[in-house]
Each structure stands twice: as structure tokens, then as C-alpha cells.
Amino acid sequence: MTGREKREAWEALGFLSPWIIGFVVFTAGPILASLVMSFYRWDPTDFDHPVSFMGLKNYAELARDETLHKSLVNTILYAAMYIPASICVALAMAMLMNQKLPGMRLFRTIFYLPTLTQGVATFVLWQVAYDDERGPINRFLRFFIAHPPDWLNDPAFAKLAIVIMNLWSVGGMMLIFLAGLQNIPRQLYEAAEIDGASERGKFFNITLPMLSPTLFLNMIMATIGAFQVFAAAFILTSGGPARSTLFYAYYLYNRAFVYFNMGYASAMAWLLFLIILILTGAQIRYSRRWVHYG
Amino acid sequence: MGDAFAPSPSKIARFALLCALATLFVLPFLWMVGTSLTPPGEVIKADRPFFPRTFAWSNYSEALTTMPFHLFLKNTLTVAVLCAIGQTLTAASVAFAFARLKFPGREPLFVLVLSTMMLPPQVTMIPQFILFSIPGWVDSLKPLIIPAFFGGGAFYIFILRQFFLTIPKELEEAARLDGCNTFQVFLHVALPSARPALATVALFSFIFHWNDFLGPQIYTQSMEKKTLAVGLSAFKDMHGTEHHLLMAASVAVLLPVIVIFFFTQRYFTEGVVMSGVKG
Numbered sequence: 415m416t417g418r419e420k421r422e423a424w425e426a427l428g429f430l431s432p433w434i435i436g437f438v439v440f441t442a443g444p445i446l447a448s449l450v451m452s453f454y455r456w457d458p459t460d461f462d463h464p465v466s467f468m469g470l471k472n473y474a475e476l477a478r479d480e481t482l483h484k485s486l487v488n489t490i491l492y493a494a495m496y497i498p499a500s501i502c503v504a505l506a507m508a509m510l511m512n513q514k515l516p517g518m519r520l521f522r523t524i525f526y527l528p529t530l531t532q533g534v535a536t537f538v539l540w541q542v543a544y545d546d547e548r549g550p551i552n553r554f555l556r557f558f559i560a561h562p563p564d565w566l567n568d569p570a571f572a573k574l575a576i577v578i579m580n581l582w583s584v585g586g587m588m589l590i591f592l593a594g595l596q597n598i599p600r601q602l603y604e605a606a607e608i609d610g611a612s613e614r615g616k617f618f619n620i621t622l623p624m625l626s627p628t629l630f631l632n633m634i635m636a637t638i639g640a641f642q643v644f645a646a647a648f649i650l651t652s653g654g655p656a657r658s659t660l661f662y663a664y665y666l667y668n669r670a671f672v673y674f675n676m677g678y679a680s681a682m683a684w685l686l687f688l689i690i691l692i693l694t695g696a697q698i699r700y701s702r703r704w705v706h707y708g
Numbered sequence: 709m710g711d712a713f714a715p716s717p718s719k720i721a722r723f724a725l726l727c728a729l730a731t732l733f734v735l736p737f738l739w740m741v742g743t744s745l746t747p748p749g750e751v752i753k754a755d756r757p758f759f760p761r762t763f764a765w766s767n768y769s770e771a772l773t774t775m776p777f778h779l780f781l782k783n784t785l786t787v788a789v790l791c792a793i794g795q796t797l798t799a800a801s802v803a804f805a806f807a808r809l810k811f812p813g814r815e816p817l818f819v820l821v822l823s824t825m826m827l828p829p830q831v832t833m834i835p836q837f838i839l840f841s842i843p844g845w846v847d848s849l850k851p852l853i854i855p856a857f858f859g860g861g862a863f864y865i866f867i868l869r870q871f872f873l874t875i876p877k878e879l880e881e882a883a884r885l886d887g888c889n890t891f892q893v894f895l896h897v898a899l900p901s902a903r904p905a906l907a908t909v910a911l912f913s914f915i916f917h918w919n920d921f922l923g924p925q926i927y928t929q930s931m932e933k934k935t936l937a938v939g940l941s942a943f944k945d946m947h948g949t950e951h952h953l954l955m956a957a958s959v960a961v962l963l964p965v966i967v968i969f970f971f972t973q974r975y976f977t978e979g980v981v982m983s984g985v986k987g
Contacts, residue, residue, distance in 0.1 A: 426811035430805045451835065510722060510725060510729070511726070516723075523969075531962050533921060535961040548753075642830070671926055682830075
């Protein structure tokens, strides 16, 4: 390296230093600490023996813990509903938005607002809205069916209720799809129209392939999000009824910060990390077959 | 452009569909406001109208005084404003190095930065909790604020790097000829020209921390330390059946976000789009 290059590298180190310190102290260090803790019994509220070495016993317990299996199945069922539903709704809305019509700015605002405001306040709103007797949803449904589901008190419907609520917040995903749609060259459609292509043909032969990188990005983000769902269930259902919305991240939170089994919860966190790595890894691998980068 | 004057049937159908969808999206908010203004005697009736005939504004004062919402607001503003400042400044500094400086290992390090986006917070939150409990900072706002000043998060670094990449080299060289050192280039060239991107990041960060639940839920225990999100959750646990109070408190928590959004929405929509068009 020349003197100038050396100087620039040192300067870069200065600009990067907040991230480097933050990465070591708040990310890399905790990742290692979490791995170490996963081999220990680490119960800070047990004053006599807060910490003792367990070897692989926490991991053996993961295999036996019936509640953990339940929470994992809950999460997978939720993800299996939420990921395809959110992708379809967001894509359909983006295609509807991808045209010159009056009031587009207002539509954008309205569709994005539930994404931006998503949090405890909107969860409380939906909890009240799902109320069987007084909530507007079932009051509306009673016009058509005599006994609509008691959404948040029926184990068969509680997950679906959370999926529907979160579909209200697909605006962010929709905007990303919309940007992807607007990047597709118009000439492709014009050429297809000259060849007499149908709407269906244009969608499957132009829109989907051209949109595949965006679709891929949204799928990865939806997957990661679905496996971390926590606050929605905490507020709407407290994990019930009959543990039907006790999702993995929720159970992990309970073990770590309600029962203070921090060693066991660390093992759970590593299992979650592993699951997300495998899922995203598989999606990246499989993506080579269907994602086309222009 | 003539078709704007003679809309085709399919255009009218699409427009009608959009209007219907937009109504569906707004309805929950409208119903929330209606319930928040419904008199307590009426809210228990299953056949009450969508919007009350008389507005019970007192629901708001009742909801917001049964718990120290003014403290929740103060705590939330403290966390959200400081985090927005910390994340924007440090993300800008890091993004500047990745966009404008050459150093060995730049590309792999940037991949490392981006890969932290995939890391579930569950892996780091337990050791972080133990770390912050050593100086006795549990049940304070410090653990919620301090990390924001160290790197600013991969997503924000990515957005700002994309922006810094577009600054023309000539602008930087002109500044250097005028005797600016690298830090002065950052301060006087990069930051001013990235103002819209900085606003986007600051707004995203502010709203994220306004809404954040997991962090405050873990770190704040006493009532005086709670933020609006966890305070509202506690309020819900105590007044779960009083829908008019629940909705009044929720509207009060949402309103600032909605007002901020209406005045700054182009920064948000541009930010989302920037995050979507990777690479």
C-alpha cells in the first residue's frame, strides 16, 4: 500500500469505528455468549446456584419439550398461511396500483398507513374489533351467517385472526412490488401485445419472471418476519386459547424473561437461528431455478 | 394521454376496486375513532352505531389520566429522538466509509454488515440483557438508547450508502482541492447532499422506536420507565373490557405517527422503494 492508501484505510477505520464497536459489543460478543450460555443452566433468579454447566442437556431438552414442539408447529402453520397470503395480496394490490389513475398518492398513503402504525395500538384495535359480541367484524358477519367464529377464543381461528390482521399491514411489501413493477420496460408488454399475447400470458411470461428478484426479496423478508412473530400474539391472545398462538419467539421470551431460564432460552435462540438459516439458505439455493436477474 | 378524458371500462373497474380496497383499509381506523368517542353507557351495547351521535371527549381525559401517559410520552420521545439521532449519525458515518473510501476488505465487510439483517434478535437479546444488568441499567431507558449510537443498523447503512454512491466524484475532488480533509468532505459535501436520505433514515428510526415493543417490554419494569407501547399494553391488561377507553388511549398513541406521516410521506415511500431495489 502507498502512504495515501494507508491513510485512507486508517480514515475508513475511524468512520467505521461506531459499527465495529457496536458489532463486537452488541452482536458478535452476544452471539458467542449466547452459544456458551446454551450449554449452561443460567437462572439469575435462583440465588443459590444461578449458573451450572449442563453440557448438551439443554439441547436434549429441546427435543423433549412438548410446549416447544407446540410453539414450533404453531409458528410453521402461521408462516404457511402468512407468507403466501401476504405475497399474493401485496402483489395483487401493487398490480392494481401500477397505472395512471387519479388519486394514486392518496391510495399509496392509505395502503401504507397500517404498515407504519403497526404496533401495540393497532393490535389493541384488532383485539377489540374481533370481540365476538360487540366487535364490528362479527356484527357484520352475522348479516350472512348465524354463528361466525369467535376469532380470538377459538383455537381453530386464532392464528387465522392474526394472519388477517397482519394482511392489513402488507403496504410496505406492496410498495416494494410496485417499484419492481415500474422497473419492467414497457416495450416488453408492447411487443407481446403485437404478438397477440393474452393478459394471462403477459403475467406469467413477462411480469412474474421480471419481478422474480423482488418476489424473492419479499419472500425472504416475510419468512424471517413470520418466524419472529411475538408482539401481535402477546397483545391479542396472550398465546391462547389453548396455546394455539404461543409462537416460538413468544415461548422463547417466556422462558428467558418470565421464568428466567436464560441458558435454555439461549439454546432455543440457536435453534431458531438455525431454522432461519436453513430456510433462507434453501430459498437462496432454490432461487437459482426461478429468479432471473436482468 | 387522451385516455384520461375517456376512461375505458376496465380502468373504471380498477378504480372502483381501488376505492373499495382503500375504504376497507381505512375502516379499522374510523371505527377506532368512533369507539373512542362513544359514551361509556353506549359502548357496551352490541347494536350501537358505527359512529356515536354524541361525542364523549371525556373518554380521552379519563383514559390518559388513569395511567401516567405523560411519562410514557416523555420516555417514548426520549428513546425515539435519541435513537433517531444516534442511528442516523452513525449509519451515515459507516455508510460514508463504504461508499466513498477505499480500504482492504471493504466488500466482505459490507456483506457482513448486510448479513446481520438476517440475525434474529432473540440470539443477542439474552446476553445483551445480562450485559446491561451489570452496571444496573435494567429498568432504565439506557439499554434502549445506547446501541443506537453504535453503527445504526444494517438497513439504514444500506440506504445511506446507496445515496452516497450517487454523489459525483468531481464534487468531492473540488472540496479536496479547497483543502478539505476526509472528515470535512463528509461534513460539508456528503451530509448536506444526502439530506433527503438522512431524513428518511431518521424518520424510519423514530417511528420504529415509537412502535417498538420487545425492547421496552424486556428492559422497563416500573411504571415511570415505560414507553407508550408497553404502557398501552399494561393499560389494556387493566381496562380490557372498556373498549371506549382502550380505543381512546390507542388513538392517542397512533395520532402523532399519523400526523408525522402526512407531512413527510414522500421520505417514507422513497425509503421503502430504496430498500426494495437492491443491487
